[in-house]
Amino acid sequence: MNWHPLWLSLQVTAVATALMVAAGLPLAWLLARRRFRGATLLETLLMLPLVLPPTVVGYYLLLALGRGSPIVTWFGWRILFTWGAAAIASAVVGLPLLVQAARAAIAGVDPALEHAARTLGSSELEVLWRVTLPLARRGILAGLVLAATRALGEFGATLMVAGNIPGRTQTLPLAIYDAVQNRQYDQANALVLLMTALAFLSLWAVRRFEQPRPTRPAAAASESS
C-alpha cells in the first residue's frame, strides 16, 4: 500500500485552506459589510468555480500560472506541475463555499454591536477581532470545513495544472483514478473508503457547527437581582 498520496493531499489541503482564509475572509467581510459598485459582479465571479467544469477552471489557471503570465515573467515563479499548483487549484475551487458561508455569518452579526464597540473606543480591526469574528465564528468554521473538504477532493483542475505525477503531484483523488485504470482494486478500495470517511466526518462537523449554541439551564437566568 502506497500512502504517499494521502500525505500529499493533506499538505495540499492545508496550504489551500490557508490561502482560502487569507483571501476568503476579507472578501466575505467586504461583501457583507460594504456597499460598493461591482459588488454583485465580484460575487458572481467568486461563485463561478462552483458551476464551471473543473477543466475550465483548470484551463484559466494554466493561463494565469503558465509561461507568459505575470507570475512567471515578473516573479520567475514556475509553479505549474508542482504540488503548489495543486494547492492553488484546490483553493480556487473551495473558495466559493467559504465566502458564501462566511459572508452570511458576518452579515448576521447585529451592526449595533459593532457600533457599540466603536463608541467604546475600538478600532475597525479590533471590532472585527473582538466582536464580529467571535460572533460569526460558527458559520465561518462550517464554511471552512466544507471548503477544505472540497479542496481535499479536488480532481479536474488539479489534473490540468499539476498533472498526475506519482510521488510528486499525485493527490488522493488522482491516485484513486490511477488505481482503477491499472486495476489495482485493493488500493482503490482502501483510498475510496478513506476519502468517504473524511468527507463524512467533515459534513458531520459542519452540522455540529451550524446547530445553535447550547444555552445554560433557564433556572440560572430566572433568579432575580
Added chain:
Amino acid sequence: MTYTSTECGPAQVGLSADFTVNRQAFRLHVRLEIGAEILVLFGPSGSGKTTTLNAIAGIVTPERGCITLAGQVLFRRQEGTRPVNLPARQRRVGYVFQHYALFPHLTALENVAYPLRGPARHRQAMALLERLNLTRLADRYPHELSGGQQQRVAIARALAAAPRLLLLDEPFSALDLAVRQHLQRDLAALQRELGLPVIYVTHRLEDAFAVGQRLAVMRDGEVAQIGPIEDVFRHPADAHVAGIIGIANLFRSRVIAADVGGVTLDWDGLQLVAPPQAVEVGGMATAYIRPEDVKIIYPDRPLTEAVQHNQTTGRIIENSFRPGARHLLVALPNGHEIEVRHPPSTYAPLNLQVGQEVRLALRREALVLLK
C-alpha cells in the same frame, strides 16, 4: 490632537451641536447646547431623535454643521474651515443603545471590561458593576439577564470607557413601571455624582418628567423647542409643540393633603386624587393627565377600577375625529376644559354629541405631578 475653536460653538464643558443630516425624504436639522445636566429629547417616532444621537456619537455623518464636546471639535464641515470628523472610537461619547447592544458572547463582567485596558481591568469593571448593584450577576451572559439588568450592564459598560457625554436611546421603553422608576432614580443620582452631560431620548412624557431637567421637543427633524421642562409646558412655542407634548390637560392645582393613600389636589374647586408621592402640602403643583386616561362613565354600568376616583361632570363642547381616535373637549364645572381621546368605536352606545352632559373620571394612576 485637540482642536479648540471659537467659530464652532463655545461649549467648553458640555456639548454644542448644530448640524444637518440629509436622508432620502428626510432632513434633520438640530441645534443643541447642553451642560452637566440631563436633557430629554422628546418627540414622536420618526422625528429624528435616534439619528441625532447617532450623529453626535459618530455613527452617522452629517452633511454639514459642527459638534463640539468639552472644547474639542468632534465634527465640523463648514465653509472656510478645515473639515473634522473624529471616528466614533475617539469621541469618548458613551452610548446606551435602545436594545442595549450587549455583546452576547461575553459575560456581564467581560462586557463592562471591554473598553478597559491593563491588568486591573477586571477589578475596575467589578467596581462599576458594584456601583450599579450587579456584582452577583458578573458571570451571567446577556441572555441570562432581565431587561432591567441588561440595561444597567449597558450603562456600566458605557461608563467604563470614561465618557464625556452619555447618550441613552429609549433606555426604559422595554421595562415595566416599577423597574423603570427605580432605574430613573438611579440614573438621576448617577448623573449628579459624575457631573456628566446626559442626553436621554424618549417618546413617553412620563419618562421626561421623571429624569429630565431640560426638554427638547423634536418634530419632523427639527428641535421645535428647548428649555426647562416647566417652561416648555407653560409656554409651548406653538400649537405643534403643544400638540406633541399633549399640553391640553396640564393644570395648576393646590396640594391639600398627602399621605400613604395618595395626594389630594384642589383644581379650582375640583378635588382630585393622585398616587402617593413626596410633595409639599399647601403648595401649588402642576398636574398632567393624558387625554387617553380621561374616561367617560356609562351611567347604567357598574363602576370599574379605572373610573372609581376623580369623578366629575362636564359638557361636551367639541367633538372631532382624527385618524384612529376621537377627540372630545369637555367643559368642567370649575371653569376649565379637559381633552378626552379614545378609539372611535369606544362609547358608541352613548351616542356622544356636542352639548351633551357626561360623567368623567380622571384615572388616578395616570395623574402625573410635575416637580
